Amino acid sequence: MKITKFVLSFVLSLLIVLGMMPDGFAKHKSNFSFEIAFSKDARTQPVTGRIYVIISKKNNREPRFQAGFTGVPIWSKFIFEAKPEEFVTIDHKVFGYPVENIRNIPAGEYYIQGFVNIYTEFKRSDGTTLWLHNDQWEGQRWNISPGNIYSDVKKVYIDPESDKPIRIVCIHVIPPVKIPKDTKWVKRFKFKSKILTKFWGQPIYLGATVLLPGGYDNHPDVYYPVDYMQGHFSLRAPFGFTEEKPDTTQQRRIRDYQFSKFWQSDSCPRMIAVTFQHPCPYYDDSYAVNSPNAGPYGDAIMQELIPAIEKKFRIIHKPYARLLSGGSTGGWESLALQIFHPDFFGGTWTGCPDPIDFTRFQLQNIYKDENMYYRVYDWVKLDIPETRSTDGDITIAMKNRLFFEQVIGDKCRSGLQWAIWQAVYTPIGEDGYPKPLWNWFTGKIDHEVAEQWKKYDLNFYLKNNWAEIGPKLVGKIHLYAGDMDNAYLNLGVVLMEKFLKTTKSPYYDGSVAYGRGKGHCWMPRGAELIKLLAAHIKKYAPAGEDISSWQY
Numbered sequence: 001m002k003i004t005k006f007v008l009s010f011v012l013s014l015l016i017v018l019g020m021m022p023d024g025f026a027k028h029k030s031n032f033s034f035e036i037a038f039s040k041d042a043r044t045q046p047v048t049g050r051i052y053v054i055i056s057k058k059n060n061r062e063p064r065f066q067a068g069f070t071g072v073p074i075w076s077k078f079i080f081e082a083k084p085e086e087f088v089t090i091d092h093k094v095f096g097y098p099v100e101n102i103r104n105i106p107a108g109e110y111y112i113q114g115f116v117n118i119y120t121e122f123k124r125s126d127g128t129t130l131w132l133h134n135d136q137w138e139g140q141r142w143n144i145s146p147g148n149i150y151s152d153v154k155k156v157y158i159d160p161e162s163d164k165p166i167r168i169v170c171i172h173v174i175p176p177v178k179i180p181k182d183t184k185w186v187k188r189f190k191f192k193s194k195i196l197t198k199f200w201g202q203p204i205y206l207g208a209t210v211l212l213p214g215g216y217d218n219h220p221d222v223y224y225p226v227d228y229m230q231g232h233f234s235l236r237a238p239f240g241f242t243e244e245k246p247d248t249t250q251q252r253r254i255r256d257y258q259f260s261k262f263w264q265s266d267s268c269p270r271m272i273a274v275t276f277q278h279p280c281p282y283y284d285d286s287y288a289v290n291s292p293n294a295g296p297y298g299d300a301i302m303q304e305l306i307p308a309i310e311k312k313f314r315i316i317h318k319p320y321a322r323l324l325s326g327g328s329t330g331g332w333e334s335l336a337l338q339i340f341h342p343d344f345f346g347g348t349w350t351g352c353p354d355p356i357d358f359t360r361f362q363l364q365n366i367y368k369d370e371n372m373y374y375r376v377y378d379w380v381k382l383d384i385p386e387t388r389s390t391d392g393d394i395t396i397a398m399k400n401r402l403f404f405e406q407v408i409g410d411k412c413r414s415g416l417q418w419a420i421w422q423a424v425y426t427p428i429g430e431d432g433y434p435k436p437l438w439n440w441f442t443g444k445i446d447h448e449v450a451e452q453w454k455k456y457d458l459n460f461y462l463k464n465n466w467a468e469i470g471p472k473l474v475g476k477i478h479l480y481a482g483d484m485d486n487a488y489l490n491l492g493v494v495l496m497e498k499f500l501k502t503t504k505s506p507y508y509d510g511s512v513a514y515g516r517g518k519g520h521c522w523m524p525r526g527a528e529l530i531k532l533l534a535a536h537i538k539k540y541a542p543a544g545e546d547i548s549s550w551q552y
Helices: 005-018 194-200 251-264 297-312 329-340 398-408 417-425 447-456 458-472 490-502 526-540
Strands: 034-038 047-056 074-082 088-090 108-118 120-123 129-132 154-158 166-170 186-192 205-211 226-230 272-277 322-327 348-351 374-376 381-383 385-388 394-397 477-482 511-515
Touching (some): 034 074, 034 108, 047 088, 074 088, 074 398, 108 166, 205 297, 226 297, 226 329, 226 526, 251 526, 329 348, 329 477, 348 526, 394 398, 398 417, 417 447, 458 490, 477 490, 490 511
Parallel strands (some): 034 166, 226 322, 348 477, 477 511
Antiparallel strands (some): 034 088, 047 074, 186 205, 374 381
16 A cells, blocks of 8 residues: 555654654653762862762662662763763663663652762782772772762752753762770781782782680680681671670660670680681672682681781681681681681581582572573573572562662672672683673673683582592581571572582581571571580590680
């Protein structure tokens, strides 16, 4: 049928009236945008880093504290040598989460905030030059990191059909972290690592927080066992020790105080408890191993940090007295340190560890599955969950969590969980940043990269090296997980347990326990854990060792 010019003109006019014009025709699309800058009073030097705008319907907290996997909308953009008072535009081309495009913001009133995350140039000893956020002893938390800049919270009316930009000026600088003062019980120290500073080309620091046993000062000739407690960066005392009675009903503070009374009592086995501080440019924690991207943190911890601790405090310098514990990130680290250094440590109490068998990296088999985000069947594509409640309800899908991380920082610069897994396990990419295991937007897995992850697959390592390291690990591996772990981390524990039960010549002779209906991070804690460690030392201390002097 021949279409006349009159008919075509009529149809196009009707589509315009009805708002149905396809992209590329005459339908109006706004140039709505946010424009963000930082003031000269906040910083006089140019900034390379990332700039954010965050919006919220609520004003109960600053928007920068409301952003998260299930939080308020946030958009961001990499900036290079942005000058003071030079506005950076965030428009419809900038990717955001959970609202991808600012044009999709429903019209209405919002509280908005701008933020500037400052990066440092690292000229590494391996020849790569990278721009990353250098931790300021806050634990790689972009929204509270000292030196970063933020704006006042501003109430505005947002109309995504408007062509008028909304301007935000960041004027406030986050102050330095305040280090808690030492007490009779708790000591802290921090030093520049020669190994890591050489690798990164910038000063990199290690530290420790040490909890001393009752009677430490009154028994100057006594040396003690130690629990090297692994976990996220924190300046809190080990076990949350406190001398102040809480004036709150908050259960955590009450538990901390109850433990503290136990620690000071005559019934508490005497030992030293230590938490490590080893934030890296990718995360609040290095994972305590050597890595192409994160650097030689394993060497730095074993050759610098632990020797410094054992020189400064009266710790028994023998494997039977060096024990490990930790949950989640600290669970993986405690198990990895024990496995990779079987002669140095005397046992690990590992709870809810990050994936320890990469055929169950949460719910993915990274060696065989095709996609991180979806299960694809002939006619159906299902989102893969990332976390769940202990009732089994899905709390967030994998793609949502990873999209949020991408907004906070591309190239593994979010300072968040999946970024550090990439940075630790993956090879260096052509651009010098970690080579992605998967495509961040489609979820497609790169199986050549997956093969490179095997050196950090702890169950794979055990299976392939048991004949050599097994005799050094007898009685030393103790695993715990809730069978409803929120991040499905119990699945990896199950796989390692299956292997450990098959071990012969020697049998592993450790333990694995599951908390029925328990989530992340179920394991022995506090007084229960201390008593387990003390009993283990008494059982496994070599003949002739003095295990009585510290039992006063």
